[in-house]
Amino acid sequence: MTVNVPKRTLITMMNALSSGVVPRRGLEYIAVGRKKETETFVNDLEDTAAGGGAFRFISGRFGNGKSFMTQMIRNYAMDKGFVVMDADLSVNRRFTGSKKEGLNTYKELVKNMAYKARPDGGAMEPILQGWITSVQERLASESDSEPSREDIEKLMRKDVADIASLQHFQDFMKVVVNYMNEFLNGNDDITATRWLKGELDLKSESRKTLGTNVLIDDNNWYDFIKIWTMVITKVGYKGLIVFIDEGVVLYKLQNKVSRSNNYERLLTMFNDIMQGKTNHLSIYVCGTPEFIEDPNRGLYSYEALRSRLVSGRYENGFDNYLGPIINLKPLTNEEIFVLLKTIRDLHEQKYEYKSDITDEMLETYLKTILASVVSSNMITPREITRDLISLLDTLHQNKDLKFLDLVEGRSVNVDRNPDDDIIEDLEV
Numbered sequence: 001m002t003v004n005v006p007k008r009t010l011i012t013m014m015n016a017l018s019s020g021v022v023p024r025r026g027l028e029y030i031a032v033g034r035k036k037e038t039e040t041f042v043n044d045l046e047d048t049a050a051g052g053g054a055f056r057f058i059s060g061r062f063g064n065g066k067s068f069m070t071q072m073i074r075n076y077a078m079d080k081g082f083v084v085m086d087a088d089l090s091v092n093r094r095f096t097g098s099k100k101e102g103l104n105t106y107k108e109l110v111k112n113m114a115y116k117a118r119p120d121g122g123a124m125e126p127i128l129q130g131w132i133t134s135v136q137e138r139l140a141s142e143s144d145s146e147p148s149r150e151d152i153e154k155l156m157r158k159d160v161a162d163i164a165s166l167q168h169f170q171d172f173m174k175v176v177v178n179y180m181n182e183f184l185n186g187n188d189d190i191t192a193t194r195w196l197k198g199e200l201d202l203k204s205e206s207r208k209t210l211g212t213n214v215l216i217d218d219n220n221w222y223d224f225i226k227i228w229t230m231v232i233t234k235v236g237y238k239g240l241i242v243f244i245d246e247g248v249v250l251y252k253l254q255n256k257v258s259r260s261n262n263y264e265r266l267l268t269m270f271n272d273i274m275q276g277k278t279n280h281l282s283i284y285v286c287g288t289p290e291f292i293e294d295p296n297r298g299l300y301s302y303e304a305l306r307s308r309l310v311s312g313r314y315e316n317g318f319d320n321y322l323g324p325i326i327n328l329k330p331l332t333n334e335e336i337f338v339l340l341k342t343i344r345d346l347h348e349q350k351y352e353y354k355s356d357i358t359d360e361m362l363e364t365y366l367k368t369i370l371a372s373v374v375s376s377n378m379i380t381p382r383e384i385t386r387d388l389i390s391l392l393d394t395l396h397q398n399k400d401l402k403f404l405d406l407v408e409g410r411s412v413n414v415d416r417n418p419d420d421d422i423i424e425d426l427e428v
Contacts, residue, residue, distance in 0.1 A: 005029055010350050017343070018389040020382050024120065027072040030342050033335040034069060037326055041073045044282055045080060049238040054282040055273040057247070057299075057309065059289050060328035062380065066286040069328060070243045073284075077241045078116045083123065083232045085109040085225075086243040094250065095265035096218055097258065102265070106221035107198045109242065110228075124196065131156065131235045132180050149184070153177050163230040167223050171214040172231075178210050198224075222269060229281040239280030247287030251297050263302040270308065270324075292325060336381055337366055343385050347392045355395070357403050365391075365407050 005013070009026040016023035017030075044054040060066045074084050087093060087108035094101040112121040135155045139147035156177070163169060179192035191209045194200045198216040207213050216224050229240040250266075253259045266285070272278045292299045292309065300306040309324050331339070340362045348355055369384060395401055 003029065005346065005349060010346065014346060014350050014389065017385055018393075020386045022067045022071050024071065025075070027068065027075060029346070030339060031068075031072055032338045032342075033331050034065065034328075037069060037328065038073075040326065041069075042076070045073075045077055045082065045238075045241070048082070048241065048280055048282045049080075051279045052276070053239070053273045053278055053280065054284075055270045055324065056282075056284050057292055057325045058284055058286045058328065059292050059325055060286075061288060061330075065328045065331070065381075067245065070245065070284060070286060074114075074241070074243060075119070078114060078119055081116070081238040082241050083113060083115045083127070083237050083239070084241045084243065085114075086112050086245070089244060089246045089249040091249070094253075094258075095262045095269075097262075100218050102218040102221055103198050103216065105244075106216060106224065109225070110197050113228075115237065125193065127232065127235065127237075128176065128179060128196075129183060131159075132183060134235070135159070149181060152180060152184075156180065160231060160234045163227075163234065166227055166230065168214055168220060169227055171212040172224065172227050174212050175210050222265070226272075226278055226281065229278065233280045239282070242281070242283045243286070244283065245286045247285050248291045251287070251291040251294065253297075259297065260302060263299060263305055266299075267302070267304050267308075270305070274308075274324075289327070331381060333366065333370070336384060337363065339381060339385065340366060340388060343388055344392065347389065347396075351396055353396065355392070357392075357395075361403050361407075364404065368407055 005026060009029075013023040013026040013029070040056075044056070047054060058066050058069060070086070074086060077084050087105055089105070092099070092101055093105045093108055095105065096102040110124055113123045113127070114121050115123050115127070118126055132152065135152050136147055139151055139155060157164075157173065160169075160173070164173075175192045175195050179190055179196070182190040182192060191200065191205065195206060195210060195216070198221065200206055200215055203213050203215055206215055214220075225240075225242065232240050250259060250262045253262070269283060273281060273283060290298055295301055299309060341359060344355065344357055344362065365388065366384070369387075391403075391406060394406070395403060
């Protein structure tokens, strides 16, 4: 292998891959295929930085690469100066619900707010603190005296003056100013932090401490995502990229009214971005083909969404990577083979040794796996790579064992439940 992966990244990658989950770091070292899809996402980021945005649904069956694709674009976006948020939908996290499910989604998104220097989340306060510090430095450069709190607030408001008409923005700024004062006082337990994270429940506490009756709740949380987008952009980032996975949760809702309410909220977000009502914001929602196309329970069951998402009459089955739905196809056997060679090289680099495993042996490994299942659709790169790492671990620790003796006549351990769509998997 010609590329030397940083040790920490290498360890994180291999630990994740051996456990069958998508690593947060280092995806660029194992990415294969997906050229056209990647070009679409890169173009989306350029449009977002220029003041536009995108809303796309990423559709793919189990193992076709949804989580891998979004994680790779997430990392690329941070490298290019964007702030990102991500959340998996679940029973308790949806776009709206009677038990604060929408608010729970907002909480998860804000918790996972990240940028290049904070790739693992928790970036909300560092972003605010960076803004406050920047304002202090600008004021200090203009005067020999220490800037007053009033001067700091005035300049912060000036920074975002042209977005003051956004709904709930004035309440948001009251809380940010309160945060600024508490931060400069050196306080750690800041009520404003809880408010901004959606964790403040009592209006009386908000009114008494922060001077606003408004709380972030199930009905208005998306308005605050838009506010965050514009504030982030005004303080120097290129925009906000939001990833929402496990859209199939909505498809599985038994109550038709609940599904419709969530689809209605999704439609609002889609229209906002596609009609240019928001700037510097892109949202990607991942799900299975059934989540999108099922006429009884999927997005196509909601006519307003179906009319926006259904394929044009001239597509005739051809690939379209520029529309609102990006369909991820399985990797080809050739692409999987390239991945296997990369995994072998990474394993050698991690443990600083040279194996005797040739490309021909890996080809035999792949052919053996494919011959052991009824259909290639029954096996995913997650299982193939996980089992290869396990095999390499075994060989590295037992020098007397032979690769082909272990591989020939064996089959890969397929442990997925095809009826269970809500699984955290490595989807390369």
